[in-house]
Amino acid sequence: MTSALRTAVEFARAARRVVVTTGAGMSKESGIPTFRDAPNALWANYNVEDLATRGGFRRDPALVWRWYAERRTMIAAARPHEGHIALARWEERCDSFVVLTQNIDGLHAAAGSKNVVELHGNIFRYTCFDRGHDVEGPFPQDATPPRCACGSLVRPAVVWFGESLDPAHLETADAALSSCDVLVVVGTSGLVYPAAGFALTARERGARVIEVNPEQTPLTEIADVFVPGGARTILPELVPQTG
Numbered sequence: 396m397t398s399a400l401r402t403a404v405e406f407a408r409a410a411r412r413v414v415v416t417t418g419a420g421m422s423k424e425s426g427i428p429t430f431r432d433a434p435n436a437l438w439a440n441y442n443v444e445d446l447a448t449r450g451g452f453r454r455d456p457a458l459v460w461r462w463y464a465e466r467r468t469m470i471a472a473a474r475p476h477e478g479h480i481a482l483a484r485w486e487e488r489c490d491s492f493v494v495l496t497q498n499i500d501g502l503h504a505a506a507g508s509k510n511v512v513e514l515h516g517n518i519f520r521y522t523c524f525d526r527g528h529d530v531e532g533p534f535p536q537d538a539t540p541p542r543c544a545c546g547s548l549v550r551p552a553v554v555w556f557g558e559s560l561d562p563a564h565l566e567t568a569d570a571a572l573s574s575c576d577v578l579v580v581v582g583t584s585g586l587v588y589p590a591a592g593f594a595l596t597a598r599e600r601g602a603r604v605i606e607v608n609p610e611q612t613p614l615t616e617i618a619d620v621f622v623p624g625g626a627r628t629i630l631p632e633l634v635p636q637t638g
């Protein structure tokens with residue numbers, strides 16, 4: 396065990412109130428490619444403006460629907476890895492435990508985590524494009540985008556580029572970060588909002604910040620300890636094995 400990991404384990408063992416924030420790196424180890432590593436060359440000619448913005452959907456809803464349908468199929472086949480499972484077990488032993496995830500795949504819940512805030516939404520849920528209300532799925536994935544009862548198109552319930560995060564989610568995050576002993580940042584660069592802000596908030600309020608990433612990031616400066624490695628290997632070692 397490296398000394399960084401030993402230090403992180405000490406922080407983790409002492410913590411009763413824990414917040415974990417996870418990003419694309421966490422899901423990547425379950426075989427879910429990041430937005431930029433699209434699995435299919437067909438998508439190489441499109442960018443985020445085409446596929447993950449309101450303007451893109453307005454211009455070509457069928458294209459965007461097809462992109463998400465493809466990702467949904469891929470994600471439905473993915474399974475939580477040992478890192479997801481380690482977090483779910485850790486939650487059982489803590490007084491308070493919140494996962495703040497940027498991932499839209501539902502893998503934390505699938506692993507058994509109960510207190511999960513899906514900051515960027517969930518690809519298996521749907522909302523009304525015009526009015527923003529929830530729409531009950533599922534829908535045929537091969538067809539053109541379905542219509543809501545109100546006549547609007549239906550879209551995936553994910554936060555697109557240029558859209559704001561749910562203020563209720565941010566309030567929950569802030570409350571958890573204000574009272575936690577430890578924040579663990581996993582698989583997110585820190586450049587991506589909101590992970591960097593979370594780390595700063597947690598530190599200001601006196602929590603220890605542990606970063607788990609394959610390589611150093613802009614966040615590393617803020618973290619109390621940087622543990623190099625993937626979530627799948629490091630999290631099972633980090634999490635206290637006994638009460």
Ligand SMILES: [Zn+2]
Pocket residue numbers: 523524526527528543544545546547
């Ligand atoms: Zn509607």
